[in-house]
Amino acid sequence: MTSSSASHKARRLAEREARIVAAARALAEEHGWEAVTTRRLADAIGYSQPVLYSHFPGGMSEIVTAVALVGFDELARAMSGTGVGDPSESGAGADGLRAIVTAYLGYAERHPATYEAMFRLPIGAPFASEQTPRSMRVAFDALVEVLRSQERPPEDPATAAEVLWGAVHGVATLGSAARLSPGNEDRRVEELVRRYAGGSE
Amino acid sequence: MTSSSASHKARRLAEREARIVAAARALAEEHGWEAVTTRRLADAIGYSQPVLYSHFPGGMSEIVTAVALVGFDELARAMSGTGVGDPSESGAGADGLRAIVTAYLGYAERHPATYEAMFRLPIGAPFASEQTPRSMRVAFDALVEVLRSQERPPEDPATAAEVLWGAVHGVATLGSAARLSPGNEDRRVEELVRRYAGGSE
DNA sequence: GGGAAATGCTAGCGGCGCTAGACTGAGGTG
DNA sequence: CACCTCAGTCTAGCGCCGCTAGCATTTCCC
Missing domain, CATH: 1.10.10 (Arc Repressor Mutant, subunit A)
Known part of the structure; x- marks a missing residue:
């Protein structure tokens, strides 16, 4: 051949x-x-x-996983595309935080089924595991970086990023399930930014 | 007869x-x-x-809903049992916040399948809707109250409670899916308390 | 051109949610 | 007492699911 x-x-x-x-x-x-x-x-x-x-x-579950991996890639790109991490850009401080949170929530809202796939399967911890999707790490690191770029960075950025991830994920999930008051999305973003832009105390 | x-x-x-x-x-x-x-x-x-x-x-889905309703009842009771709302008790301030967050995360961890049922079906918004489970409102109001009891209460307690709910829900969900670093639970609780005990800025 | 390997299909297994229709036994009626 | 009615329950089965064994066909190499 x-x-x-x-x-x-x-x-x-x-x-x-x-x-x-x-x-x-x-x-x-x-x-x-x-x-x-x-x-x-x-x-x-x-x-x-x-x-x-x-x-x-692996059948259906492997196909769902494949969709989830594409989703992680896209989400990581959407979050990185906000210019976070470069302190001289608009990617620092509260603006950077707002940008990355908005990017995250926007992605989850535009692709609800893909987002659902990403968080439905046992893929592994975001760090802690080597076989974790690379892009999942990238997305998580973007959160860590944006927290580090705040005026008063948290003492434990990794834990703070875990909680921030949880908060954004929770708001995205509850929001798409019509569990939160509709029309209140912008206020929720501002609330998130206010809570996580400030220092630890 | x-x-x-x-x-x-x-x-x-x-x-x-x-x-x-x-x-x-x-x-x-x-x-x-x-x-x-x-x-x-x-x-x-x-x-x-x-x-x-x-x-x-309604078949299976109605049965799942019935389980979810029991769950909402139990969760609301667990949260109310922390004595939140009474400013003279230990239910106020950062301690009250810690207690209610711990109660919530503890319930989700002890009854993962019940918790999953509670957030899998379209039941309706926590307020915004009349046919929303009563106990869901009770649980939400407990969050609002504990936020009001902080030293510097948020300007918009309802929105703050929505975001807090999202944060706790997100941490619970990601945690039970092994998406967050294991063994870090306590630090996450402290991080949550720190973020939401303080004022809005 | 002929054998081997890759490729794709048909057919079917066990299990799913759900329902139509038959059976059974208790309660009321003459 | 015999009869009828009807609520309560079961058997059987429909169409779908994920998944796979085994056969037909095509493709490729010598």
């Missing part, structure tokens, strides 16, 4: 795999994860069910 | 209904919600599947 045909085949496989992930994500965002079934997924890519398992031996 | 036999019948029905909810909860806490099926539930109470539907016409 020629090497070109081998790479051609590899690319076709990669493309089909991407189509599966994209189909799963689209279906989930449009009709919720309970509508994402192997039969519908096979239909969407024009193959039969067993083909899915040649790409994802 | 005598009225005593009627009330007897009603009580038997109520008892069986309670057994269904208890069985669902026990099964969920022990093996996760995916293990809670109508067949297993019917087995657990010694009846066939259709009996479940005479008690809960």
Whole structure:
């Protein structure tokens, strides 16, 4: 076999795999994860069910994981895109914090099903584990950095970042589940910024 | 038919209904919600599947809701049991805040499946809606009160309580999903208390 | 051209939520 | 007492689920 045909085949496989992930994500965002079934997924890519398992031996849960990984990548990019970490930019201080919080909440709101996938599976701790998605670490580090860039940085930035992550995640989750008062989103962001821009006391 | 036999019948029905909810909860806490099926539930109470539907016409989702309502009751009681709201007691200030946060996180950790049920279904906003579970309001009001009892109360206690709720919920969720560093629980509680005991700025 | 390997399909297993329809036994009626 | 009614319960089964065994076909290498 020629090497070109081998790479051609590899690319076709990669493309089909991407189509599966994209189909799963689209279906989930449009009709919720309970509508994402192997039969519908096979239909969407024009193959039969067993083909899915040649790409994802772990079945549905592995496909959900793949969507989650894409989500972590996108979220990390959205958070990093706010210019956090560079003290000379607008990425420092309260403005940087507001930017990163807004980016996070915005992403969660625009892609609720993807966000749900990201936090539904046992992937591992954000640090503490080596096999944790790289982009999850990147996103977490962005939080640590923005906290360090505040006027009075916290004594324990790692713990502070854990709690900030929890706060933003909680607000995103409760908000998308209609558990918080609608129309109050901006005030919640300002409240978050106020709480975490200040020092530890 | 005598009225005593009627009330007897009603009580038997109520008892069986309670057994269904208890069985669902026990099964969920022990093996996760995916293990809670109508067949297993019917087995657990010694009846066939259709009996479940005479008690809960909405099927499984209505049963999950019933478990969630019990959970809201218990959580509200756990939070109120900290003596929050009475300024002369230990329920005020940073100590009261710490107590209520600890109660909340403790409940979520002891009953993860019940807690999951409480935040998985679209039940409605904590205020904003009349048909919201009463105990959910009670729990939320406890947060508002404890924030009001701080040295420098927030200007907008409702929004502050929303964010605090989100923060505690987020920490509970991420923690139980092994998303936060294990062994760091106490430091997270202290960090939460520090952030929300102080004033808005 | 022929054998081997890769590729994809059909068919089906056990289990799911849920429901239609039959059975059974207790209570009221002549 | 015989009869009828009806509430309560069960059996059986529908359409769907995730997943897999085994066969047909195509593709590739010699």
